[in-house]
Amino acid sequence: MLTFLTYAVLVVFVAGFVWKIALYARSPAPLLIPTTPAPVTYLGVKMRLMREVVFFESLFKADKLLWALGYAFHVTMLLVLIRHIRYFFETMPPYFEEYQIIGKLAGFAMVGALALLMARRILIDRVRHISSIADHLILLLFLGIGGSGLLMDYALRPDIIAIKRAMTTLWTSPEAALSVTGPGDVLFILHLIMVAVLLLIIPFSKLMHMDGIFFSPSRNQVDNPREKRHINPWNRD
């Protein structure tokens, strides 16, 4: 059952994600509207997008505290995800053992950053004003995923051998069953369900900012309207 649901979620996630990318890619850009000063070459635009994605350049200009919290959250999430690779492969290269400590620290930092982001959303009147229930719930979902992960690591350990067997064989033997024998295993199933919910809402929510940034005309266009005529696809003459 769990296997089937996991597959179903993955299908919706991938299909939704691809659908949104296709939608953005196929929407026409009638005019050149980069926020200037903007790069005058394609290479420059790639660098601009890289700086946005890797360093959150614009956010840094806007708000240093928010940048620090947002950046900490995104980077630690990446580190935590990297640590998860070991649950999907039978054997890991030996140096991955060294990575454990980084992954663990990142887990705490991630939950801490999320808690502060949540506090910010509630405490600053301007940010509270613009927030919907959904904005709070998404943060809570991340906190739930991160919190349950930490709990499994340090308090209620699930049967990690069984989980790893299930995960590594998902592709070949969907029957590999999870046995629920202790509170840790319940926690794991909860963790898994929350991740599934997250994957389900990604294509249909603001979480699509992860690919939308690459399609934002104010950031991805070259500032060369005089040098090269830009054609409006729905008004060509």
Add this chain to the structure above:
Amino acid sequence: MAHDHEVPELLDDIKTPALKPGSMGHLAPYPATEKHMKPLGFPDARVPDWEKRAVEKMGEMLKKYRSLQVYMDICVKCGACTDKCHYFLGTGDPNNMPVQRAELMRSVYRRYFTVGGRMFPGLVKARDFDEETLKQWFTYYHQCSQCRRCSVFCPYGIDTAEISMAAREIMDAIGVGHKYTAEIVNKVHDIGNNLGIPKPALSGTLQFLEDDMLENTGHEIKLPLDQEGAEVLLITPSADFFSEPHIQSLMGYAKVFHQAGISYTISSYASEAANFGMFIGSFEQKKKIAKRVAEQARALKVKRIVVGECGHAWRVAYSFWNTLNGPFDYLDPRYPVPQHICEFTHDLMQKGALTFDKEANDAYVVTMHDSCNVARASRMGSHPGGQFTIPRDLIRATCNHFVDMDEDTIHEKTLCCGGGGGLLTDELMDLRIKGAMPRVTALKRVMDEHKVNFLALICAICKAQFNKILPMYGIPMDTVGGVHQLVSNAIQLGTNKGIV
């Protein structure tokens, strides 16, 4: 008039205000009437099934504008933009925070175009397009000057200007228009310029200015009109022909052409650089207005087009003309099309064709206000940021005393004058006064600290707005002037003539 309005007290620095919900909810512009809507192809009154029609129009726009589709989807409501809009800083109204202004449309988008909003409207703050929503749209999408300051700071570059333009186009499509902008677009189509100056009046004014310059300088400086075969077609905002201090810059351009020995002409048919088609968000209107220029460039057989001091006009000219009415392959390929008057003068200066006497401007300590559309939606010269350095180079070449305002209020972070985006109308005076507050705060500081007494501008709207607003803050009207006004004062006529 000035006494009817409350003018905010200036503090030492720009402070983020506490939220004052609804404080600007009363201030909507005058609606356009049948007389102005019909000729533009918009319904002459609100259409019967306007709720449905607006949503359909939004669907059409989403398919035509990637910006709108992406910007509707990806805002994470991080709040980075919430303290960046000059109208929010001046009013404290939360609907003037860029994200909240966009939410007025996003909430409708979610209701009709997303799974979440169809199924759980309460959860994601989705709302129907109804009377109350339309009222808020009409009010707050006319409290955005489309200056793009928010888009600089947004981690995804979400540009509220795109959203407010789309909102205005959707409202026009259901017959709910803005009188001031609709009226002006009509005037361009009917007469050729925003001010509605017919050819005889224009020609009389130019004649008068020529006489004036002859008397003051002893040189026969021409302001030619409709002269076929001239080298350059000068397209400038019509305010340059009739308003103070704009007219001073016009004389500056004329002196530059005269001194460089380059023939040029103004066109009575295309006697307007401004393009209010952009303010109402209509691609078709933008194109139709700009077409007058392309037609005149052919008809008058010029080789180059130079654009005068005007912010949004420069955006349309620089960024859009080539798409709208290009290619300009019938013009001289050695020069960019179009060229900004500052680029033009700067070029000549570098070639040694112009000589300046800086002492002529010694009475002034000058600062420069970067106009939003020039700063964040265009370029000058060949390098990014030339729009900041080229006008400043001209000021430094013509003045001994120049100082910049606080770095968070210039260049790409410049603050709007408060009158852009089609809001330069008297019924919105309260908004214009409050929206100017952040800029005036930064200006007042350099006035106090460095004795600045001249605010150099390259935008007709900025000039008109500050001319009216600065006196309300106790700053003399003659503080306001154009960059080419300084050029006009300093240029040495009759020397080095003809090096080109």
